[in-house]
Amino acid sequence: MSLAVHEIFASIQGESSFAGWPCAFLRLSGCNLACSWCDTVHAAERSTPYSLEAAFDALTAFGLPLVELTGGEPLLAPELPALAARLADAGRTVLVETNGSLDISVLDPRVVAIMDIKCPSSGMADRNDYANLDRLRPRDEVKCVLADREDYLFAREVTARVRECRTVLFSPVTGSLDPAELAAWMVADRLRARLGLQLHKIIWGPDTRGV
Numbered sequence: 001m002s003l004a005v006h007e008i009f010a011s012i013q014g015e016s017s018f019a020g021w022p023c024a025f026l027r028l029s030g031c032n033l034a035c036s037w038c039d040t041v042h043a044a045e046r047s048t049p050y051s052l053e054a055a056f057d058a059l060t061a062f063g064l065p066l067v068e069l070t071g072g073e074p075l076l077a078p079e080l081p082a083l084a085a086r087l088a089d090a091g092r093t094v095l096v097e098t099n100g101s102l103d104i105s106v107l108d109p110r111v112v113a114i115m116d117i118k119c120p121s122s123g124m125a126d127r128n129d130y131a132n133l134d135r136l137r138p139r140d141e142v143k144c145v146l147a148d149r150e151d152y153l154f155a156r157e158v159t160a161r162v163r164e165c166r167t168v169l170f171s172p173v174t175g176s177l178d179p180a181e182l183a184a185w186m187v188a189d190r191l192r193a194r195l196g197l198q199l200h201k202i203i204w205g206p207d208t209r210g211v
Contacts, residue, residue, distance in 0.1 A: 001078060001079055002049035002050060002051055002079075003026075003028060003049070003050045003051075003052065003055050003077055003079055003080070003083070004028055004029045004030060004047035004048075004049060004077070005026060005027070005028060005029070005047055005048050005049070005050045005055065006027045006028060006029040006042075006045075006046065006047050006048075006071075006072065007025075007026075007027045008024075008025065008026050008027075008055070008058045008059065009024075009025050010022065010023070010024050010025070010062045010064060011023060011025060012199055013066060013068060013095070013199075014198050014199040015143070015169070015171060015196050015197075015198045015199070016095065016097075016114050016141055016143070016167075016169065016196070017141060017167045017169070017194070018066060018093075018095060018112075019196070019199050020199060021066050022064050022066065023064060023066040023067065023068050023095075024059045024060075024062040024064045024066070024067045024068070025067075025068050025069075025070060026055060026058075026059055026067070026068070026069050026070070026083075027040070027070050027071060027072065028047075028069070028070070028071045028072045028073075028074050028076070028077055028080070029045075029046070029047035029071070029072050030047075030071065030072045030073065030076055031071055031072045031073040031076070031099070032073055032076060032099075032101060032102075032127075033073065033099050033101060033118070033122075033124045033127055034123070034124070035099075035118065035122040035123065035124050035145075036121060036122055036123045037121065037122065037145065037147060037173045037176065039174075040071070040072065052079050052082060052083050052086065055083055056083060056086050056087065056090075059087065059092075060087070060090060060092070065091070065092060065093055066092070066093050066095070067087050067092045067093070067094050067095070068094075068095040068096075068097060069083065069084060069094065069095070069096045069097070070096075070097040071097070071099075073098065073099050073101075073102070074096055074097070074098060075096070075098050075102040075103075075104070075106065076102070080096070081106045081107055081108065084096055084107060084108055084111045085108040085110075085111070088108055088110040088111060093112070094108075094110070094111045094112065095111075095112045095114055096111055096112070096113050096114065097114045097116075098113060098114070098115050098116065099115075099116045099118065099124075099127075100115045100116040100117055100118060100127075100128050100129060100132055101118075101124075101127045101128065101129050102129065103129065103131075103132070103135070104132050104135050104136070104140070105135045109137055112139045112140060112141065113136070113137070113140040113141070114140070114141045114143055115132060115136070115140060115141070115142055115143065116142075116143050116144070116145065117142060117143070117144050117155060117158050117159070118145075119144055119145065119146055119147070119150075119151035119154050119155055120150050120151055120154055121146075121147035121148055121150070121151050121173070121176075122145065122147075125154070128158075130158075133158075133161050133162060136162070136163070136166055138166070140166060141166065141167040141168070141169060142159060142162050142166060142167070142168045142169065143168075143169040143171060143196065144158075144159065144168075144169070144170050144171070145171050145172075145173055146170055146171065146172055146173065146177055146182060147172075147173040147176040147177055148176065148177060149185075151177075152170070152182065152185055155170060156189065156191065159193060167194065168192065168193040168194065169193065169194050169195075169196035170182060170186060170191075170193050170194070170195055170196060171195075171196040171197070171198065172197075174198065179195065179197060182195060183195050
């Protein structure tokens with residue numbers, strides 16, 4: 001068995017409570033969803049097979065303490081949980097960015113799941129696995145990507161079910177929802193969530209790959 005790797009690179013972590021930290025990334029190819037605003041469609045274009053050992057060596061070669069496994073949808077790969085655990089064994093802080101449609105309990109408890117809740121504008125809201133809300137571990141984070149007011153109201157209702165110790169991130173779709181407008185809604189509602197902007201898009205532009 002091998003991992004279908006689209007790209008491996010080092011950059012700045014862009015959209016979580018870890019935003020701003022240098023990070024080694026592994027992006028897997030393939031996804032089981034098709035969000036209307038997806039910004040990584042290119043991940044389906046090509047892939048290179050990597051053994052777990054080769055992926056581990058490539059990621060640790062960057063010498064960075066923070067590692068993110070993303071996609072596509074990383075939990076489609078049966079080998080992904082073992083790679084994440086191996087990286088944690090090596091002392092890395094491991095983030096797995098997942099779309100929320102698959103069971104996150106397969107991940108080692110040392111791993112941080114950054115789990116999406118898909119909102120109506122994505123066209124994928126019916127694919128949310130809401131049982132994951134009960135599977136969240138203390139370090140896990142929940143992210144909602146929002147394109148409009150309907151998305152905001154939906155996310156506000158769903159994330160009210162997330163325990164207070166968890167980080168909740170509301171992120172506007174670039175070019176669809178003004179971050180200032182989203183910020184105003186969050187302040188008006190005294191929302192227990194963080195505004196998340198995609199730092200990599202601000203720094204390098206929305207269409208730059210490998211960042």
